[in-house]
Amino acid sequence: MAKPTGPICNLDCKYCFYLEKEKLYPDDTDWAMPEDVLETFIHDHIEAHSVPEVQFAWQGGEPTLLGVDYFRKVVEFQKKYAGDKSIQNAFQTNGVLLNDEWCEFFKENDFLIGISIDGPEELHDHYRVDRGGRPSFKKVMRGLDFLKKHEVEFNTLTVVNRKNQDHPLEVYRFLKEIGSLVMQFIPLVERIAAEPSSLLKMVLPVQDGSLANWSVEPEPYGNFLCTIFDEWVREDVGKHFVQLFDVSLQSWIGMPASLCWFREACGAAVALEHNGDLYSCDHFVYPENRLGNIMNTPLSSLMNSPQQRQFGRDKRETLPQYCLDCDVRFACHGECPKHRFIKTPDGEDGLNYLCAGYKRFFRHINPYMRFMASMLKRRQSPAHVMSFAARLEPLFEQARAQDECPCRSGKKFQACCGRTRLPGGPKTASPM
Numbered sequence: 001m002a003k004p005t006g007p008i009c010n011l012d013c014k015y016c017f018y019l020e021k022e023k024l025y026p027d028d029t030d031w032a033m034p035e036d037v038l039e040t041f042i043h044d045h046i047e048a049h050s051v052p053e054v055q056f057a058w059q060g061g062e063p064t065l066l067g068v069d070y071f072r073k074v075v076e077f078q079k080k081y082a083g084d085k086s087i088q089n090a091f092q093t094n095g096v097l098l099n100d101e102w103c104e105f106f107k108e109n110d111f112l113i114g115i116s117i118d119g120p121e122e123l124h125d126h127y128r129v130d131r132g133g134r135p136s137f138k139k140v141m142r143g144l145d146f147l148k149k150h151e152v153e154f155n156t157l158t159v160v161n162r163k164n165q166d167h168p169l170e171v172y173r174f175l176k177e178i179g180s181l182v183m184q185f186i187p188l189v190e191r192i193a194a195e196p197s198s199l200l201k202m203v204l205p206v207q208d209g210s211l212a213n214w215s216v217e218p219e220p221y222g223n224f225l226c227t228i229f230d231e232w233v234r235e236d237v238g239k240h241f242v243q244l245f246d247v248s249l250q251s252w253i254g255m256p257a258s259l260c261w262f263r264e265a266c267g268a269a270v271a272l273e274h275n276g277d278l279y280s281c282d283h284f285v286y287p288e289n290r291l292g293n294i295m296n297t298p299l300s301s302l303m304n305s306p307q308q309r310q311f312g313r314d315k316r317e318t319l320p321q322y323c324l325d326c327d328v329r330f331a332c333h334g335e336c337p338k339h340r341f342i343k344t345p346d347g348e349d350g351l352n353y354l355c356a357g358y359k360r361f362f363r364h365i366n367p368y369m370r371f372m373a374s375m376l377k378r379r380q381s382p383a384h385v386m387s388f389a390a391r392l393e394p395l396f397e398q399a400r401a402q403d404e405c406p407c408r409s410g411k412k413f414q415a416c417c418g419r420t421r422l423p424g425g426p427k428t429a430s431p432m
Helices: 019-024 035-047 068-082 100-108 121-125 137-149 168-177 218-235 243-252 299-303 306-317 355-377 382-402
Strands: 053-058 086-093 111-116 154-160 182-187 191-193 209-211 277-279 290-293 340-342
Touching: 035 053, 035 068, 035 299, 053 068, 068 086, 068 100, 100 111, 100 137, 111 137, 121 137, 154 168, 168 218, 182 218, 182 243, 218 243, 218 355, 218 382, 243 355, 277 299, 290 299, 355 382
Parallel strands: 053 086, 086 111, 111 154, 154 182
Antiparallel strands: 191 209, 277 290
């Protein structure tokens, strides 16, 4: 994840965890990634891949602040070093500065655009304001109109926070209305340093701090996901794609999750700052997580350093026993280490703050995920789950009484869709 403008942004979102990273570079005045650093990154990133397709992810801060010509230079460098490899670019933006020139460039160079939007106007503008405290919704929608005008492929990134957590269908239906075919829902969890003198206000899990008042709450977050899933599984499978639902299905069919939060170990999602500094993760841009600088050490060497390898292993090795014994561990794996700052019921450190929400969600989707997994095994479309869901809902009560599963598997209801015990992992998951 490359941040060619570092933390510099034209918005001042009240919940942003990245704006304060400016304090890590107190002497910097020019926040654009220098051309030599940019070229070194592009060269090293392409060279490190042995696969035929290489993906670049451009974020910030706000990368559009650099102007279109900067990214024309990006494309030039990519073509210079691509060889016979295909290059794909993903570009995350708040959308405020998008115009004809930007969108013509995106279309011409096949950029996939991620646009940040937290729901309808009232929900979006609660936290997402500019540096003058003014709302940003109308400007974002204007940028979205430019993307549509030029037929640029886009998806949406929605931060689930204390304001929109209780409005799942309002958010989901709004995103469908504006044409979002692929949606990401990112839970917002941050803690504020206990010591006012701390360099960075938002702290690591091992440091003392109090929960930020904009953070999503565990139970409402679980309800948010379950409510959207219920509408999606009945109406929108194959028409709209929700990242978390796709990733969950990967777990149910025995594949490693494509999203780092839910992988058993992590460490591949590093963050590159504007000056070439490499950090262990986008959510771990702290002095102790700095791996080095790509102008001094090749990118691949930094990513394979003992420090980064241990960072990745720590996700698995520091799970508390409560998680190791959990029936949804195969789908969760403790989620992001950044969120592991509460105690388990028996007092052990390292439980994920969102644990209760994820438990509810993964248990809720179990029968539908099992059905879709069985469809894929039979080389049939998972979209058949919509008719399954329509049958399942009115038959649940009847099934409990008759102890016969409505999916027609021939199994008892409690041993199939109605079972409370989820698959223990890929090797023990049994399709219907």
